[in-house]
Amino acid sequence: MPSFNIASIPADGIGPEVIAAGIQVLQAVCARHSDLQLNFTHFDWGSDYYKQHGKMMPEDGLEKLKSFDAIYFGAVGAPDVPDHITLWGLRLPICQGFDQYANVRPTKILPGISSPLRDVGVGDLDWVIIRENSEGEYSGHGGRAHKGMPEEVGTEVAIFTRAGVMRIMRYAFEIAASRPRKMLTVVTKSNAQRHGMVMWDEIAEEVSCEFPHVSWDKMLVDAMTVRMTLQPETLDTIVATNLHADILSDLAGALAGSIGVAPTANIDPQGRFPSMFEPIHGSAFDITGKGIANPVATFWTGAQMLQHLGLNEEAERLMQAVEQVCEAGIMTPDVGGNATTIEVTEAVCEAIRTANS
Secondary structure (H helix, E strand, O other): OOEEEEEEEEEOOOHHHHHHHHHHHHHHHHHHOOOOEEEEEEOOOOHHHHHHHOOOOOOOHHHHHOOOOEEEEEEOOEOOEOHHHHHHHHHHHHHHHOOOOEEEEEEEOOOOOOOOOOOOOOOOOEEEEEEEOOOEEEEEEEEEEOOOOOOOEEEEEEEOOHHHHHHHHHHHHHHHHHOOOOEEEEEEOOOOOOOHHHHHHHHHHHHHOOOOOOEEEEEEHHHHHHHHHHOHHHOOEEEEOHHHHHHHHHHHHHHOOOHHHOEEEEEOOOOOOOEEEEEOOOOOOOOOOOOOOOOHHHHHHHHHHHHHOOOHHHHHHHHHHHHHHHHOOOOOHHHOOOOOHHHHHHHHHHHHHHOOO
16 A cells, blocks of 8 residues: 655644645545555644744754655745744755755646636646755855944845756756657846856756757746746746746746646655645735635645655546636635635545546
């Protein structure tokens, strides 16, 4: 019997609501496959934990997580805790501590969900954004001097290493090669940032020689926002730095209809440590407890987790159920529906139960 141990970290805001929904749906998938078992262990880390203990997770948090097959993560952030504390106290230590250097963010317009783009529908926007997830602008290097004084200085140093850029570029070319269109767009800002970004461009050129069947081009990040909006059909796989891809993937989610349906996977491609799967919508305290949080991103990243565990058939079954439910109009208010989180979750579970084998 295939059995996997999953660490569940619901964390903050709507995180507990959507992770509970995600687990319910994943258990419905398991029920269709009697030889599959997902065992969830819950960790109460996050902003509430911080208010009690002065830290977002215990000192041995990574050691506790190391033995799991994957991590299912909700959202981090709270109005009464500074964002740099929540992010650097929980999510980033996991991503960097487990060297989850490939952040994979698929984006497509799901049936039943309208894009804000004119005359763009299902099939016209189908991307995978690969975000370098271990260094770059989020390396955490820099500091502040003369704090509070008129001459105060703050520096934020972006770190780009040949090893880091080489491995994410190769990973992006591999993803592009696995997709039908075999296209990759490399995004930088090498006209203005003439050291690290130029190195990105040069390494892309080097790695491209290993993938002669992948067509590729490069874009400046500002021009990329225009291309994503006006020519979405010209894009397929996209790779960018930690900061640039973070921003572009939020734009991608909005262009696909809602950031509430956008998933992400933080992958250690070498499999040395557990990878982490999460929706990208954030903690959304404005709707916390109202029962209307969109669980689709959490379902989709759950499918990413199944695929990562080698359960491709089960992942496909889950995504088919999600698309069926969205097409039927059973959706939360952020995408034009009037269903609750629970109603969407139950509809997806029923679609999984009644699907043809």
